[in-house]
Amino acid sequence: MKRALVPLAVLALLALAIAAPQYITVRYYVQLILLAMIWTIMAHGQNIIQGMTGYVSITQAGLMGVGAYASTLLSIRLGWPVWASMAIAPFITALFSVFVGYPSLRVKGHYFAIVTLAFNMVIFIVLMNFTSLTRGEAGIFNIQRPEPLFGLVDFDDRVAYYYLVLTVAVVMTALTWLLMRSSIGRTLRAIRQNENLASACGVAVWKYKLFAFVASAFYAGAAGALYAHYIGFINPETFGVAQSLDAILAVILGGTGTLFGPVLGAFAVVFLPEYLRIAESFRLIVYGLLLVVATILMPRGALPLLGRAWHAAARRLGFPK
Amino acid sequence: MLEVRDLRAGYGTIEVLHGISFEVKAGECVALIGANGSGKTSTLKAICGLLPVRAGSVTFEGERIDRLAGHVIVERGIAMCPEGRQVFPEMTVVENLRIGAYARKDAEQESDIAAMQDLFPILRERAQQDAGKLSGGEQEMLAIARALMARPKLCIFDEPSLGLAPKIVAEVEATIARIKARGITTLLVEQNSAMALRLADRVYLYESGEIVLTGTSAELRDDPAIARAYLGE
Numbered sequence: 001m002k003r004a005l006v007p008l009a010v011l012a013l014l015a016l017a018i019a020a021p022q023y024i025t026v027r028y029y030v031q032l033i034l035l036a037m038i039w040t041i042m043a044h045g046q047n048i049i050q051g052m053t054g055y056v057s058i059t060q061a062g063l064m065g066v067g068a069y070a071s072t073l074l075s076i077r078l079g080w081p082v083w084a085s086m087a088i089a090p091f092i093t094a095l096f097s098v099f100v101g102y103p104s105l106r107v108k109g110h111y112f113a114i115v116t117l118a119f120n121m122v123i124f125i126v127l128m129n130f131t132s133l134t135r136g137e138a139g140i141f142n143i144q145r146p147e148p149l150f151g152l153v154d155f156d157d158r159v160a161y162y163y164l165v166l167t168v169a170v171v172m173t174a175l176t177w178l179l180m181r182s183s184i185g186r187t188l189r190a191i192r193q194n195e196n197l198a199s200a201c202g203v204a205v206w207k208y209k210l211f212a213f214v215a216s217a218f219y220a221g222a223a224g225a226l227y228a229h230y231i232g233f234i235n236p237e238t239f240g241v242a243q244s245l246d247a248i249l250a251v252i253l254g255g256t257g258t259l260f261g262p263v264l265g266a267f268a269v270v271f272l273p274e275y276l277r278i279a280e281s282f283r284l285i286v287y288g289l290l291l292v293v294a295t296i297l298m299p300r301g302a303l304p305l306l307g308r309a310w311h312a313a314a315r316r317l318g319f320p321k
Numbered sequence: 322m323l324e325v326r327d328l329r330a331g332y333g334t335i336e337v338l339h340g341i342s343f344e345v346k347a348g349e350c351v352a353l354i355g356a357n358g359s360g361k362t363s364t365l366k367a368i369c370g371l372l373p374v375r376a377g378s379v380t381f382e383g384e385r386i387d388r389l390a391g392h393v394i395v396e397r398g399i400a401m402c403p404e405g406r407q408v409f410p411e412m413t414v415v416e417n418l419r420i421g422a423y424a425r426k427d428a429e430q431e432s433d434i435a436a437m438q439d440l441f442p443i444l445r446e447r448a449q450q451d452a453g454k455l456s457g458g459e460q461e462m463l464a465i466a467r468a469l470m471a472r473p474k475l476c477i478f479d480e481p482s483l484g485l486a487p488k489i490v491a492e493v494e495a496t497i498a499r500i501k502a503r504g505i506t507t508l509l510v511e512q513n514s515a516m517a518l519r520l521a522d523r524v525y526l527y528e529s530g531e532i533v534l535t536g537t538s539a540e541l542r543d544d545p546a547i548a549r550a551y552l553g554e
Contacts, residue, residue, distance in 0.1 A: 186412075190420050193409040200369065200403055202395030202424035202471065 010260075017166055021159045034162050034230065036270040037169040038223050043250040043262035044176045045219025050248065051257035052185060053212040054192030056113045059100075060247035062120035063217045065127060065239025067093040067224025069134060072143050072234060082146040086225040093221025094214050101213035105206055108195070120241050127236035139235025143228050165226055172219060177259055179215070188212055189257070253294055255301030264302055322347045322506055323368070323399075323475055327377035328387075330367045337363050339530045340377065345475065345508050350501045352509040352517035352538075355527030361510045362404065365479055369401050370394045381475070396424045400473035404480040404510075406460040408467070410453025414444050417452050417463055421470030430470070437466040440499070458489035465496060469505075476500065477508045482516060494520060518542050 017037075021030050046060045071089035074080045104115035127134050134140070145155040146164070155161050179185050187208055190198045199205045228234050246269045253268050255261025272290065276283045298305045328341040338360050345351045353361045366372035368379055370391035379387040386394055395401075400421075409417050418437055422430045438445035441462045447455060452463055461481060468476055478497065482490040494516050501507055501520065511517035518524060518538045526534035526541075534541070 186416065186420070187423070189412065190409050193411055194407055196371075197403060197407045197409065198420070199371070199391050200395070200401045200407075201420055201467070202392045203420075204390070204392040 014170070018163075021162050027158065030158060030162060032270055032274060034158075034165050035227075036267045037165045038226050038230070039247075039250065039266035039270050040169050040263050041172045041219055041226070042223040042247055043254070043266040044172055045216035045223070046247040047251050047257065047262045048176070048179065048188075048219070049212045049216040050251050051261070052180070052188040052192060053209060054195075055105075055209060055212070056248060057213065057216065058113055058117040058241065058244045058248065059120040059123070060216065060220050061239045061241070061243030062123035063093050063097060063220035064224035064227065064243070065123055065234075065236065066096050066217075067221030068228035068234050068239065069127065069224075070221070071225035072140055072228045073133065075144060075229075076140065082144050082229060086146065086229060089225035090218045090221035093224065094218040097214050097217030098210070101210045101217075105209045105213060117241060117244075120239075120244050124236050124240050127239065134236070137235055137237075139233055141233050143232045143234065145229055145232075161230055165230070168222060168226060172222065173259070173263070180259060184208070184211070192257075249291065251301075253291070253298075253302060255303030258301065258303050261301050261303040268302075322349075322382060323508065324380040325364070325368070325377070326380070328364065328367060328374060328379065329376040330363060330372050330374055332372075336375070337530050338367065341530075341532055342377075343525050343532060343535070345506060347506055348504055349523065350497075350507045350509060350521045352511055352521035352524045353527060354511055354514045354517045354524060357512065358529075359527035360530040361527050362479055365401065365477055365508075365510060368394075368477070369399065392424070395471065398471075398474035399477065400468040400471040400475070401477045402464050402468040402479060402481065404483055406457060406464055406484075408452035408455075408460050408463050411451055413449050414452055414455070414463060415448050417467050418444070418470050421467035422472075424471055433470055433472070437469060440469075441466050441496075457485055458492060461485060461489070461493055462496065465493075465500075469500070473505070475506045475508060477510075479510045480512065481509075482511065482513045490516065 017033075020033055024030055024033075042060055042064055045063075046057070049055050049057045067089040070092040071082075071085040074085035074088065075082045100116075100119050104112055104119065107115060128136050130136075145161060148154050153160050155164060187198070187203055190201075190203065191205055191208055195205055224239075227238075250265030250269045251262050252265070254263065254265025273283065273287055276286050294302075323345040325344065326342050328338055329336060330338045341360070341364055343351070343353075353364065355361055363372060367374050367387070370386070370389055370393070374387040377387075378385055381394075381397055381399065384397075386397060386399075389397075409420065412420070415434060418434050419430065422433065438448070443459055444463060444466055447459065452460065455463060465478070465481065468478075481493050481497065485493065490513065497507065497509065497520055509517060509521060518541060521538050523537050524535065524541055525532045
């Protein structure tokens with residue numbers, strides 16, 4: 001894509017997202033877009049550790065659960081204002097991930113994936129069995145939406161909450177953009193490409209890897225808090241390994257290491273299963289098949305493919321490069 | 322400048338270095354030569370903090386460095402150019418050079434990039450290309466330039482001629498000669514002993530984890546018995 005066109009495309013997308021609740025009359029679709037935006041935040045986090053640093057973590061949904069439960073319990077059990085609970089939840093999740101990341105980042109490659117997978121299972125088991133705190137499988141009901149803003153904006157209204165999520169998603173996307181352009185982002189990419197060489201260049205590799213993991217947890221925590229206070233009900237089911245795999249898929253499908261790939265991927269993993277409901281009991285089979293085919297045909301994700309298609313189209317139409 | 326004393330190290334239960342001792346004086350070019358698997362690269366890894374030292378000591382400028390982490394050793398002024406033409410393949414040539422100066426805090430990095438491009442004109446021609454798309458010889462030049470970007474006091478080269486065409490090997494040799502001429506202290510590990518003997522001031526010969534022979538390059542070159550027994554001539 002032509003460099004100058006990228007900001008234009010981004011603005012157009014943003015305008016579309018802002019206008020969406022006004023022209024989409026089916027509330028169900030507004031809800032799907034809202035969920036996809038929460039997934040976008042989570043996928044951005046996954047992209048930092050998986051796409052930029054090259055370490056596949058299988059615990060993003062578990063960390064999202066930490067954020068969701070932290071915010072919920074702070075507001076319900078301790079009676080904190082919902083705003084404060086939601087704001088502090090990402091930090092609690094990040095702190096939590098320091099203790100996990102420190103030991104698990106001592107191992108490399110597939111071992112790291114396995115350690116984080118086990119960690120997701122541990123979170124799941126604790127949420128299931130620590131019933132005095134989490135109410136186990138039955139879950140927690142009646143989670144409040146945030147208090148009205150200046151007495152004007154009422155977040156019990158779905159559309160108001162939609163704009164809250166949109167704002168957070170845009171801010172988190174901007175943060176990711178800044179990170180990618182920073183020297184930290186460059187160092188993370190260096191670690192992905194050649195960890196030993198990075199270390200030979202004087203990079204304290206484990207510090208950067210821990211940073212990437214904690215940053216990804218921060219995103220997951222924010223997504224978790226937004227999710228809990230939107231749906232109003234949480235139980236451990238939402239935060240299992242299967243959802244962590246969805247986060248990985250979102251990154252792979254959209255475009256590993258790119259800024260907008262995870263956005264595209266997040267919408268895909270939210271919308272595809274919904275659309276495939278027409279296939280009824282074959283739904284998961286068709287979904288699985290689609291994923292396999294997509295991975296074979298687009299090993300680097302959909303976004304780079306779209307970019308190439310754009311190039312080819314521009315050439316054919318005779319636009320100068 | 323660098324002094325290694327009775328160094329022992331290994332992998333798992335197997336010890337591969339059985340008490341290595343050698344030194345590199347300031348301004349010198351020292352070569353470690355020997356067959357595959359004789360422990361040359363392991364020695365380098367131990368110096369750079371990538372392989373734990375089990376016994377003995379590594380001293381750099383009068384201070385022990387054998388318990389330090391790898392990135393701290395780089396900050397002390399030792400740069401390593403690992404074997405196999407290691408670059409960051411999806412970064413441009415300039416980005417690769419910039420990351421070589423990672424441990425530096427001064428403001429002269431940009432002018433050093435220009436200086437490297439003067440030393441290796443090909444790196445100017447290909448400045449914005451991904452390093453992964455360079456040829457083997459060009460990648461080796463980039464790897465050497467990247468190591469120099471750290472402005473090291475001691476520059477370590479691990480098998481710089483490995484897997485390169487003879488013509489490129491000659492180019493690499495000329496490059497290292499130029500680096501030596503600039504007064505940068507170098508430690509060179511080579512299987513290509515003819516090249517090592519031409520470049521180095523002094524040579525240590527490895528055999529199964531021990532140093533069996535040492536001397537100036539001239540001494541080793543001129544001794545026909547040694548040449549026959551160890552250098553394959």
